[in-house]
Amino acid sequence: MPEIDPFWQNDFTCIGAMDELSELQKTYQFDLPDELIARHPAQFRDQSRLMVLPADRPLPENRSFFELDQILEPSDILVWNDTLVEPRRVFLQRSTGARIEALFLEPVQSDPSRSVAPAPEGSQSWSCLIRNASRIKQEELLIEPQSQRNFRFLRLTDSANNHSFFLQPEPGLNMHEFFLNYGQMPIPPYLGREEEAGDRNRYQTVYAGDQDLTSAAAPTAGLHFSAPLIDRLKDRGIRIASVRLAVGLGTFAPLTGENLRKGELHEERFSMPETTATLLNHPAGRIIAVGTTTLRALESNLREYQRFEPGTFQTRAFFKPPDRIRSIQGLITNFHLPGSSLLMLVSAFAGTERILHAYRQAVEDRYRFYSYGDAMLVFA
Structure with a gap:
């Protein structure tokens, strides 16, 4: 099974491993x-x-x-x-043109953005791992360039200063079809290569x-x-x-x-x-x-x-x-x-x-x- 590589770790969570864990x-x-x-x-x-x-x-x-x-x-x-x-590895783009890599983990059962802004009707947020997420602004819109579909970025921080990231697709978007047409298979990063046919x-x-x-x-x-x-x-x-x-x-x-x-x-x-x-x-x-x-x-x-x-x-x-x-x-x-x-x-x-x-x-x-x-x- 794959594990998250260090690029994901830096943005997903604070990993301060305890001495007991190290042992x-x-x-x-x-x-x-x-x-x-x-x-x-x-x-x-x-x-x-x-x-x-x-x-x-x-x-x-x-x-x-x-x-x-x-x-x-x-x-x-x-x-x-x-x-x-599902091919849930998706490359998105900021308005600056910067490329953002996201791994869509799972849809959340309740709207994580309720403390920020209500979710649009017909939309569901997805928990994600996102490279270089610290550079993205709260509620910034990211675009998938081929489909021109947009996703709203949301960040939640808990009391221990751990970060969780979410992407909220535009209302009515069938995510299963979207992944099939525009995503890549989430092969493990330690393979050191991009998806192949x-x-x-x-x-x-x-x-x-x-x-x-x-x-x-x-x-x-x-x-x-x-x-x-x-x-x-x-x-x-x-x-x-x-x-x-x-x-x-x-x-x-x-x-x-x-x-x-x-x-x-x-x-x-x-x-x-x-x-x-x-x-x-x-x-x-x-x-x-x-x-x-x-x-x-x-x-x-x-x-x-x-x-x-x-x-x-x-x-x-x-x-x-x-x-x-x-x-x-x-x-x-x-x-x-x-x-x-x-x-x-x-x-x-x-x-x-x-x-x-x-x-x-x-x-x-x-x-x-x-x-x-x-x-x-x-x-x-």
């Missing part, structure tokens, strides 16, 4: 050569490498994601996040759903699944279920001292269909989450209701050792950034030393890391 993150550091960061996906989705960590054997196995249907048992249940990633397809799972609970980043563990592999999984008797979590700051924002103090991450919304809840409440085999976003949704739901409950929910959960993960028995996940909440979540499931040892082995065996990289399948 915690030191535990989850590892050395990664730059050439092991995957800048592009594998030629074919299911040709990524797969490191398997069995529950009953100490040493990892080197396999191919193509073999997943033979690695899993027919009684297993795969649960994935079928959110749709293939990213529209490859930074999206083949099973992505409709425009309900869409995302600002991909649930990247699911990028390895191809349609033929899914067919083979079903033919083997492996059942597949879905949840839908809108991927946002709760997944990819860097940790802060405030996160540690409160034991919370940024809020993310998710839904669980009744069919998924029914299947997971009466499993015949292992429940295997595809990705950390799926795991976050499942564990949050189970802890709240002591069973899997259908409906639409919000979570701020921050799972890390020594938390015990109870919702799954297996996890498919990519290799994450050092010191990230995602690496801590994986460690809460499988054990810190076990995961860090696997990461060191992955570096030695030249696995590819991060969003477009290889995957691991770990059982507990």
Whole structure:
């Protein structure tokens, strides 16, 4: 999963990490050569490498994601996040001609500008990350130059002097169509490149759903699944279920001292269909989450209701050792950034030393890391 790069951090929030956070993150550091960061996906989705960590054997196995249907048992249940990633990276322009880059995170349910000016009828504000936002004036109009659509800029500052930024589109603008026509896919900044034609397809799972609970980043563990592999999984008797979590700051924002103090991450919304809840409440085999976003949704739901409950929910959960993960028995996940909440979540499931040892082995065996990289399948 992507994390925000320093350019976003400077404008989005004050990151004064506490000593306790620094000490915690030191535990989850590892050395990664730059050439092991995957800048592009594998030629074919299911040709990524797969490191398997069995529950009953100490040493990892080197396999191919193509073999997943033979690695899993027919009684297993795969649960994935079928959110749709929208091209929400948008370049706007000030009246001076200066270019402004914005990442649209999610629409806000209430008008954040009510203390400044009422929202026009038919308009909804969006929470955003904006580069160089400190230079933009309150309520300044920004223009998307191709469509000539305008967006009103809003800044809110809390008591701790943390800044939040919002963009309010002109009334009546269909944002889903706008993103499709004028946005770019929000590929992670550490790829060090602009969107390419293939990213529209490859930074999206083949099973992505409709425009309900869409995302600002991909649930990247699911990028390895191809349609033929899914067919083979079903033919083997492996059942597949879905949840839908809108991927946002709760997944990819860097940790802060405030996160540690409160034991919370940024809020993310998710839904669980009744069919998924029914299947997971009466499993015949292992429940295997595809990705950390799926795991976050499942564990949050189970802890709240002591069973899997259908409906639409919000979570701020921050799972890390020594938390015990109870919702799954297996996890498919990519290799994450050092010191990230995602690496801590994986460690809460499988054990810190076990995961860090696997990461060191992955570096030695030249696995590819991060969003477009290889995957691991770990059982507990």
